[in-house]
Amino acid sequence: MRKLIVSVSVLLLLCSMLQGVETKLSGEFWSRWSMEYAQNPATGEDEVLKNFLALERGYLGLETKISDDIKSRFTVDIFSTDSVSNGAGLKLKYAYLDFNNLLPVTDMTLTAGLQKVYFGTLYDWDYSLIGKAPADEYKLTSSADYGISAHGYLPKGWGEYALGLYNGEGYKKYGSNLKDNTQFAYLANIRMIPFAGLTLGGSVLLNSVERENLLSDDSVNPKYQDQLMLDGLAHYINGPIDICLEYLSKKVDHASSYSADDYQAWGIMIFPKLSLKNILGPDLSLLARYDIWDESDRDDNGKYLLNAITAGLQYDFSALSLQLNGTKKSYDEDNSAPAYADNQKDAVEIMAQVKWHFSNTIN
Amino acid sequence: MRKYLFILMVLVSASLLRAETITCSGSTTVLPIAQAAAEAFMDKYPHLNVSVRGGGSGVGIAALQNGTAQIANSSRPIKNKELVQARSKGVQPTAYAIAYDGIAMVVHPSNKIDNISLQQILDIYTGKINNWRQLGGSDQSIVVISRDVASGTFEVFNEKALNGAKVEASAQMLASNNAVISAVSTTPGAIGYAGLGYVNDNVRVVKVEGIRPSKATVADFSYPLARKLYMYTNGKATGNVAAFLGFIQGESGQKIVEECGFISLQ
Numbered sequence: 001m002r003k004l005i006v007s008v009s010v011l012l013l014l015c016s017m018l019q020g021v022e023t024k025l026s027g028e029f030w031s032r033w034s035m036e037y038a039q040n041p042a043t044g045e046d047e048v049l050k051n052f053l054a055l056e057r058g059y060l061g062l063e064t065k066i067s068d069d070i071k072s073r074f075t076v077d078i079f080s081t082d083s084v085s086n087g088a089g090l091k092l093k094y095a096y097l098d099f100n101n102l103l104p105v106t107d108m109t110l111t112a113g114l115q116k117v118y119f120g121t122l123y124d125w126d127y128s129l130i131g132k133a134p135a136d137e138y139k140l141t142s143s144a145d146y147g148i149s150a151h152g153y154l155p156k157g158w159g160e161y162a163l164g165l166y167n168g169e170g171y172k173k174y175g176s177n178l179k180d181n182t183q184f185a186y187l188a189n190i191r192m193i194p195f196a197g198l199t200l201g202g203s204v205l206l207n208s209v210e211r212e213n214l215l216s217d218d219s220v221n222p223k224y225q226d227q228l229m230l231d232g233l234a235h236y237i238n239g240p241i242d243i244c245l246e247y248l249s250k251k252v253d254h255a256s257s258y259s260a261d262d263y264q265a266w267g268i269m270i271f272p273k274l275s276l277k278n279i280l281g282p283d284l285s286l287l288a289r290y291d292i293w294d295e296s297d298r299d300d301n302g303k304y305l306l307n308a309i310t311a312g313l314q315y316d317f318s319a320l321s322l323q324l325n326g327t328k329k330s331y332d333e334d335n336s337a338p339a340y341a342d343n344q345k346d347a348v349e350i351m352a353q354v355k356w357h358f359s360n361t362i363n
Numbered sequence: 364m365r366k367y368l369f370i371l372m373v374l375v376s377a378s379l380l381r382a383e384t385i386t387c388s389g390s391t392t393v394l395p396i397a398q399a400a401a402e403a404f405m406d407k408y409p410h411l412n413v414s415v416r417g418g419g420s421g422v423g424i425a426a427l428q429n430g431t432a433q434i435a436n437s438s439r440p441i442k443n444k445e446l447v448q449a450r451s452k453g454v455q456p457t458a459y460a461i462a463y464d465g466i467a468m469v470v471h472p473s474n475k476i477d478n479i480s481l482q483q484i485l486d487i488y489t490g491k492i493n494n495w496r497q498l499g500g501s502d503q504s505i506v507v508i509s510r511d512v513a514s515g516t517f518e519v520f521n522e523k524a525l526n527g528a529k530v531e532a533s534a535q536m537l538a539s540n541n542a543v544i545s546a547v548s549t550t551p552g553a554i555g556y557a558g559l560g561y562v563n564d565n566v567r568v569v570k571v572e573g574i575r576p577s578k579a580t581v582a583d584f585s586y587p588l589a590r591k592l593y594m595y596t597n598g599k600a601t602g603n604v605a606a607f608l609g610f611i612q613g614e615s616g617q618k619i620v621e622e623c624g625f626i627s628l629q
Contacts, residue, residue, distance in 0.1 A: 067529055068512075068527070068529045101527075106443075107443050107444060153443050153444050153447045154447070155443065156443070156446070157443060157446030157447050157449070157450045158447075159447060160447055191451075193447065193450045193451055195450075195455075196449070196450040196453055196454060196455035196598070197450070197452075197453030199451050235451070236453075237451075237452055237453035238453055239453070277430075
């Protein structure tokens with residue numbers, strides 16, 4: 001599969017260069033050091049659980065302008081992994097076509113293929129802190145998926161919207177890995193800007209996991225789920241101050257025979273950021289993040305209530321970003337399964353990362 | 364405590380000193396006006412520094428969005444997409460018209476064609492007409508010269524003359540008004556377009572729909588390819604930025620606009 005992806009990438013690049021169409025090559029790489037430590041429940045001593053360097057992401061992108069109204073994007077992710085013997089993984093991240101003016105709606109783009117999922121902060125998460133967007137972190141949905149979406153801008157700068165139909169399984173799954181799920185996921189997203197600096201938004205995603213009836217004997221599948229994901233967003237920017245608040249909820253309904261397993265999870269995340277650029281000159285920012293994620297409504301060993309607090313620094317210069325983060329995760333004793341009790345999963349993670357990127361139009 | 368107060372004073376002083384520079388970025392069409400106005404403004408107010416950069420209208424608006432420029436020079440109105448992006452970042456782009464301009468259709472001086480219709484421009488730029496003979500001229504292939512698609516001038520031309528149609532693949536897409544004028548002046552079969560302020564004696568301006576771009580026809584928008592040139596700020600301009608914009612829109616600034624070959628607002 002990896003050979004196929006590389007071959008397709010090279011072929012696309014050569015074709016676009018030979019055809020003389022406008023082609024943009026881009027790359028973004030994240031080199032990261034991670035160290036995690038936690039208190040050993042038996043000894044009460046702090047002990048290092050992880051300490052390693054890795055290339056967490058290596059995005060290579062190819063964008064071609066096929067015509068004024070059609071654009072394509074193809075992005076692969078090369079990353080460190082131990083799941084294959086040579087230590088380098090390769091994932092197809094985006095492969096889609098953008099059609100402008102296909103429908104008679106001003107400022108609307110129709111996108112088909114492996115693309116962004118327009119849910120919450122997921123599609124424009126800027127990774128100013130080292131960490132995933134909440135919807136990705138708490139596994140509400142994947143950051144990219146196969147589908148068709150219509151997205152665009154509201155008139156007079158009032159905001160943006162998106163409607164989408166996706167596989168619902170994320171970009172890592174296709175074919176036999178789709179687990180017999182023949183139902184699509186449906187998405188609606190809107191963001192409104194009542195005045196410059198304030199963005200209010202909301203997203204709805206309807207999804208399902210597996211088939212209700214198993215293929216072999218028509219019996220009810222205990223793993224079948226209907227999922228309703230909601231997101232509420234308030235983002236305020238004024239000069240050097242940037243604060244974002246996101247609310248997420250995930251309602252899971254099983255097949256009727258297993259309704260005892262139904263649950264609802266929710267969370268609130270706050271991301272404040274203070275830019276010191278106007279005071280100090282260098283583009284330095286102070287960042288923080290607070291997460292509460294409550295999955296304690298689950299009636300199984302997976303239930304937990306997490307509080308996580310992160311503090312960080314970001315320094316941007318030229319095409320580089322230097323980042324330093326520290327995150328403390330703690331699980332509530334009363335609302336988490338035994339596996340989380342006695343601080344067993346509480347941990348502190350420190351990460352430092354250098355990101356660099358390039359972009360060049362070759363035709 | 365004194366130490367902290369001192370550090371605070373140094374930081375505040377540093378930020379105040381930085382505010383003495385006005386930064387402009389964007390349209391290459393607006394560039395000569397902005398540069399000439401900046402020089403005259405700095406002569407008048409020597410304690411102020413005005414930094415002017417080109418790059419294209421889109422680059423200027425992006426710089427305003429990112430806070431790297433206080434003024435975005437643009438040869439076209441801001442796009443809705445750019446407005447959404449700016450407002451989401453806490454920036455409210457506010458337009459200040461600084462001049463009128465006509466996009467002049469230019470040909471090589473040896474070309475005898477005097478008038479061209481919008482339909483003919485569309486047909487030339489989309490490849491349907493490829494010889495001057497088809498327009499009553501000599502038997503000579505047409506060499507199509509355009510601005511690059513990132514240019515505000517291209518976007519206005521694309522909207523007003525091409526109705527959004529794609530420019531034929533063999534057209535030369537050049538990065539500046541000067542490059543277009545230079546290419547047309549040295550290529551006998553060429554046709555191109557540029558802001559009025561860049562037109563010189565090495566090229567010949569043709570009428571569009573029977574109307575020649577002039578002070579009167581551009582100012583009353585009877586010339587089909589007339590437009591306004593803008594400077595955008597974040598919200599209503601204040602302080603030194605307001606003083607600079609007031610200078611350009613005032614008598615001295617509008618005189619500079621005329622000297623640069625563009626049409627005054629007054």
